[in-house]
Amino acid sequence: MFILKRQDVEITGLQHPKTGQQVPILNYQGQTFRLINVFSAQQAEEARAFWRDLTDNRGKACVLLEETDRYSVWGKIRLEQIADDPQGGVAAAPLFTQASLLMLQAVFFDIEDLLGNRQAGSFQKEIAEIFKKWKFPQADTPDAVKNWLEVDPLGGVKMPPWQEHHLNTLLQELHRLGKDYFGNTSFVERAIDILEDMPANERKQFIDWLNQSPLGDLWSTS
Incomplete structure (x- = not known):
């Protein structure tokens, strides 16, 4: 639809009336768009x-917003649609967050086992910077980051309210870091294998979601 620059648009936050969470809204020529x-x-x-x-x-x-430090894609929406959405268009399905955390932990433990504690510590710091830069809820302190790297996502712990764009960012950056640390994509298959711990139907839902996005090419094991 449009490719826009930051000076072309106004970005605000709308508090969802049911969840109370902030939904990023882009305004352009009287039209409103939600972050995808x-x-x-x-x-x-x-x-x-x-x-x-x-x-x-x-x-x-959709619009593509070009900024100096990032690109973002926004989908057109009427503000009343956000209020009518019971999920608020905010948090991703918990199973998607669980799967993404499992993959993050798989790469982290891979680095720890194969490259040592020093490299694992460096990786943890880089993940923390990503969480901070892209404003991941409940991941803004070193202790919170350490928790998400170690907690069992399938053990009944309440998942953080990360949106799908957070998960997309996490998995994109995780793939980039994995290549940086290992020098190849050997980590991909092991990260996908860990999803076998999930119930089969939930694993399939996540893999289908993954494959329908540009992330599918990054995390393909074929």
Whole structure:
């Protein structure tokens, strides 16, 4: 639909009336858009491909916002639609967050086992910086980051209210870091294998979601 610059738009936060959480809203020429996905400055090609897929192949009204340090894709929405959405369009399905945390932990433990504690500590710091930069809820302190790296996501712990764009960002950055630490994509298969711990139907839902996004190419084991 449009490719916009930061000076073209106004970005505000709308408090969802049911969940109380802030929903990022982009305003452009009287139209409102809700955040769908975020990409780093180095992922211009992936951002444009994701945006084109939504607009050209799926018929969605979306804008691609180009900023100096990131790209973001926003989908057109009426403000009353947010209020009518029982989930608030805010938190991703808990099973998606569980699966994403399992993959994060798989890469972390891989680094710890194969590269040692020093490299694992460095990885933990980089993940913490990602959580801070992209404003992940309940992941803004070193203790919180350590918790999400160690807690059993399938052990009945309440999942953080991360949105799908948070999960997209986490899995994109996790793949980038994995390649940086290992020098290849050997970690991908092991990270996917850990999802076998999930109930089969939930694992399938997550894999289907993953494969329908640009992330599917990054985490493919075929």
